[in-house]
Amino acid sequence: MANGVARRRKRANQICAGLLAITLTGCATVNSVSDSVLGTSKPVVGTPGFVSGFLGGVVADEPRAALAGREVLSTGGNAADAAVAVALTLSVTYPSRASLGGGGACLAYDPKRTGPNRGVPEAVLFLPPAPAHQGPGDRPAAVPMMARGLFALHARYGKLPFEQFLASAEQLSRFGVTVSRALARDLAVVASPLSADPSAHAVFFQNGAPLGEGGTLVQPDLAATLSQLRTSGVGDFYQGASSRKIADASVVAGGSFSPEDLRAALARLAPGVAVPAGRGDTAVFLPADADRGSVAAQAFQALREHPGATPASSVAGPLPASTTFATLDRDGDAVVCALTMNNLFGTGRIAPGTGIVLAASPAAVPPPLLSAAMAYNGNLRAFRAEAGGSGQEGAPLAAAYALDQALADRSNPPRPMPNPVPEPGRANVIECNRYLPEATGSCGWATDPRSAGLAVGSY
Secondary structure, X not given: OHHHHHHHHHHHHHHHHHHHHHHHHOHHHHHHHHHHXXXXXXXXXXXXXXXXXXXXXXXXXXXXXXXXXXHHHHOOOOHHHHHHHHHHHHHHHOOOOOOOEOEEEEEEEOOOOOOOOOOOOEEEEEOOOOOOOOOOOOOOEOOOOHHHHHHHHHHHHOOOOHHHHHHHHHHHHHHOEEOOHHHHHHHHHHHHHHHOOHHHHHHHEEOOEEOOOOOEEOOHHHXXXXXXXXXXXXXXXXXXXXXXXHHHHHHHOOOOOOHHHHHHOOOEEEEOEEEEEEOOEXXXXXXXXXXXXXXXXXXXXXXXXXXXXXXXXXXXXXXXXXXXXXXXXXXXOEEEEEEEOOOOOOOOOEEOOOOEEEOEOOOOOOOOOOEEEEEEEOOOOEEEEEEEEEOHHHHXXXXXXXXXXXXXXXXXXXXXXXXXXXXXXXXXXEEEEEEEOOOHHHEEEEEOOOOOOEEEEEO
């Protein structure tokens, strides 16, 4: 015991001597030594608050998802990390339009010439396809593509661990989230057919009525699936034990895709459709298979050729729903995505035991146009603007019109969307009218004022 007391006294004397030396060597030394002796209160990378000052921005159709993306930027994540967080959060908070059972398409941009695509935006496509051989069932389902698509985006552009975004979504689904106005609106539209599915009724209804705005949405089966994804990996979802479980559950839900369909479901990279945008800028749109002939690119060209005009949508008839979001980080990396279930709430059924709302097969319903666009300057290696358009047949014009407005904006502070996009379109937009990463103060973000989304960032 005496030896222990002596050691403690010796350690105390050493600390006192160290503190005396600190007083003679300035405040910088005080900070460094006190951090090493007493610990530091500064956040570390991967924790909220690590990045201070300008973070970038996030815009999404559902507020909780936008906040999840902003939090990732605050932890030191980049635009791709934030995009993965937004999409996985949407699969929990906005399953009417985004789900592990669905898919989508994104444009991703890293301005560095040493980046994944040498400083040129590229598309990551993970559209939910029809099964190769549709089995028996009264609600044909698409093959789930969300997890594989987000993993591909993250593997090419992300920085922080993919598993941490799955963990966050898992916690939200396990402990519950507040039903947003956006989800409540969609629930009200399809309440009757959705209630016919026992699994969906158990999740989205309470006391016989659909959950309303402000209610609590709890999804324990989805939490278990996200946990399995986190611990076993995305590969297991598509070619392991999880794939067999999900395929079997799809049969019970009347969807009927096979483990072979899941194994063959691969995301792919593709060049976007480039259109000159003036001032050395180039606008890039999702390729034809996402936007069915690049309708948004055509609308953008028409707007540039006829300034001040608003062309009518070139697509007739209603199309199924989608949702969009955009992310931008402090270094000028950017991602804009359009996600879909090929129908509002997809098939209207949850694969039992998985919590996954199944997307509708494009062989059974016409898939929506997925419209997203981005503008950059190749000479400056800098981001200029990005926009996502939704709203059924109005989606392509919404993306084109919002991007065109952003490119015309030279105001300070910026006004990314001074005029609402034409009905029935809705848009989300981020712009930096003096480019990023150079002029952080020139950036702004906006969601459509008629929607229930959120635009959030930090200077």
